Amino acid sequence: MSTATTRTAVVTGASKGLGAGIALALAEAGHAVVVNYRSDAEGASRVVDQIRAAGGRAVAVAGDVSLPADVRALFEEARVTFGPVTILVNNAGIAAFAPLETITETDYRRQMDTNFWSVVLTTQALAAQEDVTDGAIVNVSTGGTYQHPAFASLYVATKSAMEAFTVISAKELGPRGIRVNAIAPGPSDTDGTRSSGFVGSDMEAASIAATPLGRSGRPDDYGSVVAFLTSDGARWVTGDVLLVSGGQR
Numbered sequence: 001m002s003t004a005t006t007r008t009a010v011v012t013g014a015s016k017g018l019g020a021g022i023a024l025a026l027a028e029a030g031h032a033v034v035v036n037y038r039s040d041a042e043g044a045s046r047v048v049d050q051i052r053a054a055g056g057r058a059v060a061v062a063g064d065v066s067l068p069a070d071v072r073a074l075f076e077e078a079r080v081t082f083g084p085v086t087i088l089v090n091n092a093g094i095a096a097f098a099p100l101e102t103i104t105e106t107d108y109r110r111q112m113d114t115n116f117w118s119v120v121l122t123t124q125a126l127a128a129q130e131d132v133t134d135g136a137i138v139n140v141s142t143g144g145t146y147q148h149p150a151f152a153s154l155y156v157a158t159k160s161a162m163e164a165f166t167v168i169s170a171k172e173l174g175p176r177g178i179r180v181n182a183i184a185p186g187p188s189d190t191d192g193t194r195s196s197g198f199v200g201s202d203m204e205a206a207s208i209a210a211t212p213l214g215r216s217g218r219p220d221d222y223g224s225v226v227a228f229l230t231s232d233g234a235r236w237v238t239g240d241v242l243l244v245s246g247g248q249r
């Protein structure tokens, strides 16, 4: 484990996929990690076990981050277990693709609440900790905000809202020493992209062909970047959206 300053990090949606890779990397950087999940207790506990086996500190906390009461409970449990939360990674998200004429209000509420409203709630919860005088938030957007692919209108709109919120919250929280950035990942092999049918599809093949580095992303590709953005090495970086996509844009 690293000897860098230990902080309490909350990673939302860390039971699998990109969130799990980010949780492992933050633990490797020496932080105590709260592995949030919505329903996959087994996945979250695997991530916690992996961190502890490597000598790190982690705890799994269930909670739907689109619900104010769950977010309050998540931050309370994090604080009681490890101390004030100074690193927050807003990774929990749903990617559902559909032709625009088929989008329903239910689809809108589900994706907007999970991908964007959750970010408002968790950012407020971090900022509400009056004893936090420095911190780092990383919001996990999508490279889709560069490519604007057909059938992703609702999903990309939720992430575009997240990116705007990133830039503006960086302005409001900067005077308190809290930095806010986003990463925009490229298509990656995760449970989410497997269950949506993306992995193995023609769309995935086209996406890999359009990626200069010639492969899909892996969870650890993002973990290392988030570890940097939340480190003192990135102390002069805020309000930015970093494309992390193997060069696909």
Ligand SMILES: NC(=O)c1ccc[n+]([C@@H]2O[C@H](COP(=O)([O-])OP(=O)(O)OC[C@H]3O[C@@H](n4cnc5c(N)ncnc54)[C@H](OP(=O)(O)O)[C@@H]3O)[C@@H](O)[C@H]2O)c1
Pocket (backbone or CB within 6 Å): 012, 013, 014, 015, 016, 017, 018, 019, 036, 037, 038, 039, 040, 041, 063, 064, 065, 066, 091, 092, 093, 094, 095, 114, 140, 141, 142, 143, 184, 185, 186, 187, 188, 189, 190, 191, 192, 193
């Ligand atoms: N994979 C890609 O190609 C890709 C590309 C660009 C951007 N992204 C973004 O990266 C993030 C992670 O994607 P992924 O592919 O790793 O997803 P994934 O494999 O589907 O995992 C999603 C994670 O989010 C959690 N989650 C979902 N809704 C939640 C809620 N309301 N409250 C708390 N946790 C919730 C899930 O928890 P449970 O399973 O426990 O319910 C799970 O841990 C998303 O924001 C996605 O938009 C992914």
